[in-house]
Amino acid sequence: RENRIEKTKTVCTYCGVGCSFDVWTKDRQVLKVEPQSEAPANGISTCVKGKFGWEFVNSEERLTKPLIREGDAFREAEWEEAYDLIVNKFKEEKEKNGPDSLAFITSSKCTNEDSYVMQKLSRAVIGTNNVDNCSRYCQSPATMGLWRTVGYGGDSGSITDIEKAELVIITGSNTAEAHPVLATRVKRSQKLHGQKVIVADLRKHEMADRADRFVQPKAGSDLVWISAVTKYIIDQGWHDSEFLEEHVNGIDEYMESLAPYTLDYAEEVTGLTKEEMIEIATSIHEAETTCFLWAMGITQHGGGSDTSTAISNLMLVTGNYMKPGAGTYPLRGHNNVQGASDFGSMPDRFPGYEKVHDDAVRERYEKGWGVDLPAEPGLNNHEMVEAIHDGNLNMMYLKGEEMGIVDSNANYVQEALEKLDFFVVQDIFFSKTAEFADVVLPASPSFEKEGTFTNTERRFQRLYQVFDPLGDSKPDWKIIMEIANRLGGDWNFEHPSDIMDEAASLAPMFAGVSYDRLEGYDSLQWPVAEDGTDTPLLFKDRFPFPDGKAKLFPVEWTKPLEMGEEYDLHVNNGRMLEHFHEGNLTYKSEGITKKTPSVFLEVSPELAEERGLEDGTVVRLTSPYGNVKVPCLVTDRVKGKELYLPMNDSGEGAINYLTSSHADKDTDTPAYKEVSAKMEVL
Numbered sequence: 001r002e003n004r005i006e007k008t009k010t011v012c013t014y015c016g017v018g019c020s021f022d023v024w025t026k027d028r029q030v031l032k033v034e035p036q037s038e039a040p041a042n043g044i045s046t047c048v049k050g051k052f053g054w055e056f057v058n059s060e061e062r063l064t065k066p067l068i069r070e071g072d073a074f075r076e077a078e079w080e081e082a083y084d085l086i087v088n089k090f091k092e093e094k095e096k097n098g099p100d101s102l103a104f105i106t107s108s109k110c111t112n113e114d115s116y117v118m119q120k121l122s123r124a125v126i127g128t129n130n131v132d133n134c135s136r137y138c139q140s141p142a143t144m145g146l147w148r149t150v151g152y153g154g155d156s157g158s159i160t161d162i163e164k165a166e167l168v169i170i171t172g173s174n175t176a177e178a179h180p181v182l183a184t185r186v187k188r189s190q191k192l193h194g195q196k197v198i199v200a201d202l203r204k205h206e207m208a209d210r211a212d213r214f215v216q217p218k219a220g221s222d223l224v225w226i227s228a229v230t231k232y233i234i235d236q237g238w239h240d241s242e243f244l245e246e247h248v249n250g251i252d253e254y255m256e257s258l259a260p261y262t263l264d265y266a267e268e269v270t271g272l273t274k275e276e277m278i279e280i281a282t283s284i285h286e287a288e289t290t291c292f293l294w295a296m297g298i299t300q301h302g303g304g305s306d307t308s309t310a311i312s313n314l315m316l317v318t319g320n321y322m323k324p325g326a327g328t329y330p331l332r333g334h335n336n337v338q339g340a341s342d343f344g345s346m347p348d349r350f351p352g353y354e355k356v357h358d359d360a361v362r363e364r365y366e367k368g369w370g371v372d373l374p375a376e377p378g379l380n381n382h383e384m385v386e387a388i389h390d391g392n393l394n395m396m397y398l399k400g401e402e403m404g405i406v407d408s409n410a411n412y413v414q415e416a417l418e419k420l421d422f423f424v425v426q427d428i429f430f431s432k433t434a435e436f437a438d439v440v441l442p443a444s445p446s447f448e449k450e451g452t453f454t455n456t457e458r459r460f461q462r463l464y465q466v467f468d469p470l471g472d473s474k475p476d477w478k479i480i481m482e483i484a485n486r487l488g489g490d491w492n493f494e495h496p497s498d499i500m501d502e503a504a505s506l507a508p509m510f511a512g513v514s515y516d517r518l519e520g521y522d523s524l525q526w527p528v529a530e531d532g533t534d535t536p537l538l539f540k541d542r543f544p545f546p547d548g549k550a551k552l553f554p555v556e557w558t559k560p561l562e563m564g565e566e567y568d569l570h571v572n573n574g575r576m577l578e579h580f581h582e583g584n585l586t587y588k589s590e591g592i593t594k595k596t597p598s599v600f601l602e603v604s605p606e607l608a609e610e611r612g613l614e615d616g617t618v619v620r621l622t623s624p625y626g627n628v629k630v631p632c633l634v635t636d637r638v639k640g641k642e643l644y645l646p647m648n649d650s651g652e653g654a655i656n657y658l659t660s661s662h663a664d665k666d667t668d669t670p671a672y673k674e675v676s677a678k679m680e681v682l
């Protein structure tokens with residue numbers, strides 16, 4: 001293959017849109033990225049990350065050998081030595097303190113197959129349900145809101161459906177930077193079909209600029225205006241009685257629960273005017289179809305699940321389900337946030353979201369895996385940190401996750417990692433988190449392995465291997481299988497397709513998924529029946545509850561966390577277009593860093609004048625939990641005492657040195673958006 005130009009189909013790893021494209025390469029050099037018209041989510045589009053963000057694959061900083069701690073340093077080791085150490089430690093711990101003193105965290109950047117084997121290692125080999133993934137940090141509340149109301153925690157339709165909607169409402173989502181190609185589709189639909197767009201956000205981002213109506217509710221108040229709009233629609237008699245009668249339960253109790261959400265009350269709490277809320281209600285009433293899009297601006301709050309529930313309630317009341325161009329679209333952040341949970345890396349769910357304490361389900365897995373399985377749900381990521389601090393969790397195996405930076409209250413999390421008796425980190429680079437490890441295992445990125453990802457619209461897509469693994473690095477599934485077999489497992493997966501076949505044989509939701517059906521640009525949207533029939537429109541004529549009816553679920557507003565008067569600035573946070581998450585990959589890609597070399601703190605012109613700030617002024621922000629140091633950018637995208645700090649930094653500017661351990665009350669997703677700080681000019 002030397003000197004040959006090759007073309008390989010892959011799937012982007014940078015966001016939940018799941019763009020797929022051909023990568024042209026020569027030896028280990030990426031020549032170009034070429035999207036194809038048959039790519040289901042993106043067609044011929046990509047964004048800057050998908051096009052230029054791949055130099056990290058050949059970075060000299062890649063991990064190419066296992067590392068073993070010796071005192072304060074690490075030394076290179078061979079795989080056998082690393083495996084022996086891990087296996088002996090895990091065995092000793094299990095014998096001494098039982099399986100629940102170990103925990104496993106998989107990554108929503110890795111493949112479905114990687115996630116499946118991680119939860120199988122945890123459950124079937126170690127014997128604990130202490131397994132989770134980083135959707136706990138972002139989208140679990142959206143899933144909870146949908147489970148409660150419509151039964152499935154996934155997008156109602158396809159990305160192309162969003163283009164068909166007459167009205168698109170976007171809240172708590174910086175779509176143009178976080179899901180760029182999806183935003184492009186909305187922009188195109190605005191232009192070609194006159195699609196109406198309403199944006200509700202703290203920050204005047206690109207989609208807010210392009211919206212027909214932009215409103216700025218106070219931080220953490222979304223449940224109130226959404227419920228007030230719902231109540232107003234019902235009071236006007238604009239609800240869809242026929243749809244409610246035929247497809248929805250719990251109407252009377254829900255209507256009663258809306259009583260407090262008058263326009264007057266909502267105006268006082270949210271800062272939106274009555275006229276703005278009436279305009280939103282009228283727009284929904286006048287549109288034949290409405291799609292509601294949301295992301296972490298909604299979910300990462302103490303009441304994130306409840307606000308997600310309120311969104312789904314509104315869509316049910318107005319009959320905006322069961323038709324193309326309508327429904328709820330929680331926009332998944334990482335490329336495989338959907339898939340990591342779908343494939344069972346959750347403390348209470350098997351693959352396909354079946355519950356671990358359901359005897360019939362557990363028996364199916366016990367038969368399939370040939371072992372007894374634990375029935376009690378395990379710890380989620382958030383609880384794992386507390387359990388380490390409490391001395392109840394001693395060992396952890398973490399893959400593909402910069403937990404010490406991306407989990408909230410980073411200082412507290414790092415203190416927990418320091419306390420672990422034994423910590424295995426599996427990644428492609430040595431990270432801040434790896435500093436706390438005892439063993440660091442070199443994994444292969446997406447270009448060096450095969451597998452599948454599931455994007456935000458529940459779509460399975462295959463990625464093919466572009467390069468051989470660098471040095472001694474290996475695909476995650478292979479490393480996990482080799483550890484599992486040394487611990488007594490009898491796994492014989494020769495290819496990720498074998499893993500998918502096993503998952504499909506056990507999880508009814510994926511019964512018809514196979515690599516043959518996912519050849520090239522072919523794709524499937526779950527649920528997938530045994531004959532391969534998939535489900536682009538999630539709800540056709542029934543909801544997945546025993547009587548086929550959805551449920552209106554009453555919710556109450558949870559006030560956002562207050563950190564004290566001293567911390568007088570609200571620090572909103574989120575993504576920026578050019579960088580991915582904490583930046584481990586994109587800061588190693590020159591094509592990206594040339595354009596945007598670092599993060600910056602957005603400050604309003606009013607605040608700049610008050611505090612004497614200019615572009616480039618370096619400030620320290622301090623919250624009760626830590627501090628960050630960042631340069632300022634003065635912009636009218638934010639107003640008053642509202643700041644915006646992109647999350648794309650793992651150094652002095654990492655947002656989670658400011659955030660707290662406060663979390664969504666129903667899912668333990670950190671309330672990243674409820675953070676205040678005081679400012680000092682340096």
Ligand code: SF4
Nearest residue numbers: 012014015019047050
């Ligand atoms: Fe990748 Fe998302 Fe950009 Fe598509 S929109 S190229 S999936 S980062």
